């Protein structure tokens with residue numbers, strides 16, 4: 518039976534990229550009735566410096582974002598990673614299975630250290646994908662919905678599972694399937710169509726935050742960079758137009774339409790027509806989420822209770838898998 522696991526780092530506010538590439542899909546999977554486990558990966562967040570109070574606030578804000586977007590903490594398991602000790606414990610074992618060379622080849626590691634002194638980065642940042650593999654395999658998850666940028670990390674997760682199974686002569690960890698679907702698996706910056714929309718971009722105008730209200734959403738889309746041409750009549754016409762393509766993909770994902778259908782509707786029309794339609798759609802879909810987030814964040818104790826309850830349920834699944842892993846590896850367990 519399928520079991521879904523995925524995670525988001527609470528290292529800043531959630532963006533439209535996180536929403537369309539991940540969170541919206543998380544809700545769909547939950548609503549299809551599949552077993553779904555969703556994690557705010559606070560241990561991953563501290564691979565780069567996080568102010569402790571801000572980290573706590575961002576973790577609560579992300580939890581509110583999940584619930585506001587439609588995650589039902591009774592139907593899905595929603596928790597923060599550090600409350601289930603098995604993540605860190607299994608990550609250690611995977612640190613001993615994975616090879617340094619595998620980590621060094623990760624494009625995210627290379628991007629994050631480009632032009633910097635890699636020697637000065639944390640050891641945790643280097644080993645980041647090993648903890649990610651532990652997140653997934655601790656639950657024997659079969660499917661992992663993510664945006665395009667996580668594909669390589671999921672391939673590494675498969676490599677770690679396969680090497681563990683091979684080294685110990687077992688068929689224990691599943692080879693997980695990445696689920697990278699939909700029109701917006703890679704949402705780009707609104708200021709630069711060659712850059713990914715990201716919570717860490719210094720320009721707030723480059724992204725839509727899940728906390729943005731109608732005014733901000735509208736302004737950012739109206740000011741979004743485009744070329745002067747009208748939208749093309751065919752999909753191929755978007756090929757060398759990254760900014761136009763990005764806005765069409767965002768529209769499609771928000772409207773649950775295919776990109777083809779959006780082009781069929783708006784092909785030949787200029788941005789003077791398309792952008793206002795996009796603004797109306799985005800405000801209709803996103804403003805209720807930011808409103809609901811604000812309401813939920815007014816009661817942090819309730820959010821903490823929800824995360825604690827999720828952690829208990831996650832731990833009940835994780836504990837026996839961790840115990841079996843220790844047995845396979847040769848650890849003495851006296852209790």
Ligand code: TYM
Pocket residue numbers: 522523524525526527534535536537538539540558561648649652653661662663664665666667670701702703704705713714715
């Ligand atoms: P993170 O926190 O960077 O992003 C969370 C999810 O959002 C997706 N995403 C995007 N999708 C489309 N367009 C974008 N511009 C965009 N930006 C982000 C990401 O692909 C991701 O699905 N390493 C992970 C967190 C993680 C994880 C895991 C994920 C830790 N353990 C286990 C899956 C399973 C990360 O940094 O995601």
